[in-house]
Amino acid sequence: MLFLLTMHLDENEKECITQIYYDYRTLMMAIATKYVRDTHKAEDIVQESFFKIRKNLSKITSLSCNKKRTYIVYIVKSVSIDYLRKMSKRSNDCSLDESIEIESKTPTPDSELFLKEIRLNISRIISELDERDSKALIGKYYYGYSTKELCDILQIDSQNTMLSIVYRARKKFIRLLNESEDTDE
Numbered sequence: 001m002l003f004l005l006t007m008h009l010d011e012n013e014k015e016c017i018t019q020i021y022y023d024y025r026t027l028m029m030a031i032a033t034k035y036v037r038d039t040h041k042a043e044d045i046v047q048e049s050f051f052k053i054r055k056n057l058s059k060i061t062s063l064s065c066n067k068k069r070t071y072i073v074y075i076v077k078s079v080s081i082d083y084l085r086k087m088s089k090r091s092n093d094c095s096l097d098e099s100i101e102i103e104s105k106t107p108t109p110d111s112e113l114f115l116k117e118i119r120l121n122i123s124r125i126i127s128e129l130d131e132r133d134s135k136a137l138i139g140k141y142y143y144g145y146s147t148k149e150l151c152d153i154l155q156i157d158s159q160n161t162m163l164s165i166v167y168r169a170r171k172k173f174i175r176l177l178n179e180s181e182d183t184d185e
Contacts (some may be wrong), residue, residue, distance in 0.1 A: 016061050017054060023178070024069070028076045030118050035080035045083055047075045125176045133169035140166050 032042035037077050044138055061069055121165060126134045132154060139145040139153060147159045147166075156162045 011151070011169070013057055016057060020053060020060070020068075020072070021050065026118075026177075028072065030115070031073060032080050033115060035077070036083065043151050045076065045079050049079045052079065061077045070145075121177075121180060125173055125180065128176055129169060129172055132165065133172060136162070136166050136169050137173060 024093065028046045030038075032045040032049075033039060036042055036045065049072075051071065060071060061104055063071060126137065129137070135154060136150060139150050145153065147162050150166070151157070151159055151162045154162070154165075156165065
């Protein structure tokens, strides 16, 4: 797939799309699998998403890391929802909500295995962080606590300090995730 993405691109563009591929492919697969519950369909969605990314490559490369990630997540969600809409149009007897409900009730063994692998990898990486960082990330992203609530839980006086802790913990997490992906290849 990477070969198709880089066809007819100059060297700089090839390098950018390759870097995006290695940095975000796992995240994109997780998001697509969350929507369609089938790894083969999710791979198609990720591939289509990469072609949309390629069309907007100059815009994406100019974004900061967090904005780039948000933009890529948005593309994958949009492509996933478009796919589900197409599927619901094919089967006129059910709406989009019913289609999502039906697909989410019947996960394939591949998608279950993929999601279990992702969860285990995330758990392992979280356990490698120090206690404060892991509590901050779990509180923020799993439980959805506000910065003020996290300050109370972790007994931090300043919300700015809490924001810095979450930011640094997230950077450590991403670094460890990238390192684990490098060793898996």
